[in-house]
Amino acid sequence: MKRIMVVDDEENIRFLYREELEEEGFVVELAENGQEALEKLPLFRPDLITLDIKMPGMDGIETLKRIRETERNLPIVICSAYGEYKQDLATWASDAYVVKCADLTELKTTIRRLLRLL
Amino acid sequence: MAPHPDPYDLLKSIIHLSTSSLSTEAKLDRMLQSISDALGSDRCLLLKPGRIAENGFLSRLASEKRPLWIGEGSSFGKGEVLPEEEDLLCPTFACVPLYDEATLLGILYIAFLENRKFSPQETDLILLIAKEMEAAIRNAMAYYETSEIAREHEKKVKQFSTLWELNKALLTTVNFERIVQMTLTAITIGDGLGFNRAMLFMVNEKRRILEGMMAVGPDSAEDAGRIWSALSQRRENLSDLITQLQTTPESDSVLNSIVRGLQISLEHEQCILCRTVLEGRPFNIRLPHSDEAWLQNRCERGCSLGSEVGCYVGQHLGRDPRVYSFATVPLWGKGKVIGVILVDNLYNQNPITEEDLHFLSMFTNQAGLAIENAILYRNLEEVHRELREAQALLVHQEKMVALGELSTNIAHEIKNPLVAIGGFARRLNRTITDESHEKKYTETIIKEVARLERILDDIETYTHDDSLTFEEWDLRHIVEECLAMLSEEVHAGGIQLVKEFAEELPKVKGDYHQLKHAFSNVISNAYQAMNGKGRLSIRIHPVSKDGSSFVRVEVEDTGKGIDPENLHNIFNPFYSTKDARLGLGLPIVHKIIISHRGQIEVDNHPGEGVNFIISLPAN
Numbered sequence: 001m002k003r004i005m006v007v008d009d010e011e012n013i014r015f016l017y018r019e020e021l022e023e024e025g026f027v028v029e030l031a032e033n034g035q036e037a038l039e040k041l042p043l044f045r046p047d048l049i050t051l052d053i054k055m056p057g058m059d060g061i062e063t064l065k066r067i068r069e070t071e072r073n074l075p076i077v078i079c080s081a082y083g084e085y086k087q088d089l090a091t092w093a094s095d096a097y098v099v100k101c102a103d104l105t106e107l108k109t110t111i112r113r114l115l116r117l118l
Numbered sequence: 119m120a121p122h123p124d125p126y127d128l129l130k131s132i133i134h135l136s137t138s139s140l141s142t143e144a145k146l147d148r149m150l151q152s153i154s155d156a157l158g159s160d161r162c163l164l165l166k167p168g169r170i171a172e173n174g175f176l177s178r179l180a181s182e183k184r185p186l187w188i189g190e191g192s193s194f195g196k197g198e199v200l201p202e203e204e205d206l207l208c209p210t211f212a213c214v215p216l217y218d219e220a221t222l223l224g225i226l227y228i229a230f231l232e233n234r235k236f237s238p239q240e241t242d243l244i245l246l247i248a249k250e251m252e253a254a255i256r257n258a259m260a261y262y263e264t265s266e267i268a269r270e271h272e273k274k275v276k277q278f279s280t281l282w283e284l285n286k287a288l289l290t291t292v293n294f295e296r297i298v299q300m301t302l303t304a305i306t307i308g309d310g311l312g313f314n315r316a317m318l319f320m321v322n323e324k325r326r327i328l329e330g331m332m333a334v335g336p337d338s339a340e341d342a343g344r345i346w347s348a349l350s351q352r353r354e355n356l357s358d359l360i361t362q363l364q365t366t367p368e369s370d371s372v373l374n375s376i377v378r379g380l381q382i383s384l385e386h387e388q389c390i391l392c393r394t395v396l397e398g399r400p401f402n403i404r405l406p407h408s409d410e411a412w413l414q415n416r417c418e419r420g421c422s423l424g425s426e427v428g429c430y431v432g433q434h435l436g437r438d439p440r441v442y443s444f445a446t447v448p449l450w451g452k453g454k455v456i457g458v459i460l461v462d463n464l465y466n467q468n469p470i471t472e473e474d475l476h477f478l479s480m481f482t483n484q485a486g487l488a489i490e491n492a493i494l495y496r497n498l499e500e501v502h503r504e505l506r507e508a509q510a511l512l513v514h515q516e517k518m519v520a521l522g523e524l525s526t527n528i529a530h531e532i533k534n535p536l537v538a539i540g541g542f543a544r545r546l547n548r549t550i551t552d553e554s555h556e557k558k559y560t561e562t563i564i565k566e567v568a569r570l571e572r573i574l575d576d577i578e579t580y581t582h583d584d585s586l587t588f589e590e591w592d593l594r595h596i597v598e599e600c601l602a603m604l605s606e607e608v609h610a611g612g613i614q615l616v617k618e619f620a621e622e623l624p625k626v627k628g629d630y631h632q633l634k635h636a637f638s639n640v641i642s643n644a645y646q647a648m649n650g651k652g653r654l655s656i657r658i659h660p661v662s663k664d665g666s667s668f669v670r671v672e673v674e675d676t677g678k679g680i681d682p683e684n685l686h687n688i689f690n691p692f693y694s695t696k697d698a699r700l701g702l703g704l705p706i707v708h709k710i711i712i713s714h715r716g717q718i719e720v721d722n723h724p725g726e727g728v729n730f731i732i733s734l735p736a737n
């Protein structure tokens with residue numbers, strides 16, 4: 001069973017993602033900011049991370065850099081409300097960029113593709 | 119013969135005649151009559167200088183300035199008498215040249231048929247009378263010259279007052295059209311310069327051509343008569359007349375429409391109009407009045423008047439072979455020729471004199487400056503208008519930036535709750551069976567959230583300047599992807615989809631996401647416009663325009679079209695109307711297409727549908 005960590009400051013979003021991803025058969029762990037994500041990373045050992053950009057405290061961009069210091073190959077999907085950082089992050093070390101949407105089909109497809117489940 | 123003429127009576131009568139108010143001719147006739155009566159001569163004439171043939175005896179007398187007395191006892195060598203002088207050779211005659219300093223005024227000739235001799239008293243009397251006649255003729259000439267000068271002055275004064283009136287009229291406006299109209303009216307009006315027709319051609323320096331601007335003049339002799347008699351009824355002064363006449367222009371005259379269509383390259387150096395510009399001087403052209411001359415040697419414009427005098431555009435202007443003379447004058451601006459005025463007297467056939475031309479030049483020099491000022495003023499107005507528009511645009515753009523920031527902030531705040539609402543509604547929806555009554559509620563929530571998300575996307579796309587990634591794309595491929603994305607609408611039925619895609623199509627360079635966004639907006643719009651039934655035609659084909667090639671995508675619906683009132687605002691963001699289609703969708707399409715250096719045209723048929731025509735430059 002693949003393990004996914006969802007990092008997002010919005011409780012409702014975390015709740016929604018957990019429900020949806022668990023239903024897809026993943027093991028889900030939640031973090032509400034970058035700091036918490038970094039702390040949980042060595043314990044949970046996820047196969048993939050979904051990462052929000054705009055968060056209080058350590059934001060997604062900083063978090064992404066810090067994770068990459070140790071985890072070079074861990075698939076990370078940026079999940080932002082908007083596409084405005086898309087260009088910048090493409091050159092960084094994220095693996096995908098999904099604009100948040102009530103329809104989670106694109107997110108799920110992206111996750112399966114990165115985990116080679118398709 | 120009266121053997122003893124009374125010299126005092128004769129002198130008295132001559133002096134009396136000389137100071138009388140008779141005309142010069144009558145004076146001289148009466149003087150000759152008096153001389154003849156007093157002397158009892160058979161013939162008494164004043165031979166005018168024009169009647170004195172060269173190399174005859176009269177011309178010798180004239181050059182020697184001495185009188186000749188022939189009679190009993192005096193000899194006369196006939197060798198130098200010309201045949202036309204022979205009838206002057208009477209048995210007794212006298213010839214006395216009359217002079218005004220060096221100028222010969224004539225020869226007084228007195229003859230008797232009998233052979234006799236002039237007495238010393240007679241010769242003295244004749245010489246005295248000759249002096250008196252000289253004085254009379256000199257006076258008459260002086261009077262003639264003085265009255266000529268007076269007439270000339272009167273004419274000049276009239277010309278200057280005409281010029282003054284015309285210039286006064288020109289000062290009443292800075293409007294180009296009106297100044298041109300008034301100038302040409304002034305040239306053609308009877309109290310002005312009085313030509314029958316006048317045409318103005320302006321120099322277009324960029325294109326190196328002369329462009330026909332305007333013509334004033336009747337189309338036919340009947341028209342001319344009607345206009346002239348109507349004008350002669352009017353009693354206003356000239357400047358008022360001209361300023362009023364411009365409100366009833368003959369802008370719809372055949373002549374005017376012909377002249378307006380004319381364009382003559384300045385490279386045609388043989389053309390009189392071009393020469394007027396290039397040489398900067400007037401031309402006064404008289405054409406031979408023979409029909410054959412017109413039929414020969416047409417110039418490349420087809421003008422048959424051009425053979426010898428250059429390309430007069432008469433054939434295009436008149437089609438009337440009676441045109442036999444015309445004149446052109448350059449129109450001077452500040453230091454350069456800005457146009458040409460062509461005048462003729464087609465209807466009354468009056469000759470155009472050098473003086474007419476001089477007067478015309480004097481007027482057009484003034485008119486040229488007025489016209490140039492009007493052009494400068496027009497340019498100034500143009501620049502002013504552009505500045506005002508630029509300022510309005512800047513203010514608009516600033517507003518847009520502020521509005522954009524505000525919208526982005528609001529949108530950011532709304533996005534997350536919306537995702538949660540929509541996401542859970544979907545989860546809820548999956549748990550409700552299709553038969554359940556509540557299914558409709560959840561589906562409505564899902565649909566409305568999706569709509570709100572689309573609006574937020576639009577706001578983001580419009581207000582946020584994404585850095586674009588330009589790559590080569592096949593527009594057929596992008597449009598197909600849009601159709602796949604809009605599959606719900608496409609497959610809803612009731613709307614027939616007709617695709618006409620060219621087989622060979624150049625690629626276009628653009629940002630994939632933006633292009634897709636633009637085309638899906640246009641296609642989605644079209645579907646919404648048709649309200650569930652109709653035909654959607656999508657045509658993609660290559661076109662070439664102004665030497666560049668484009669790929670053109672046409673999206674045509676059979677909806678109700680766009681209300682013409684809203685048409686000019688459809689690309690204006692945040693312009694709200696009852697028509698749901700006119701939100702941010704089309705402004706975004708517009709922005710994307712423009713940023714791709716493309717064009718978007720709207721072929722709107724209210725009640726029948728709209729065709730959106732998008733052209734993007736081919737790679």
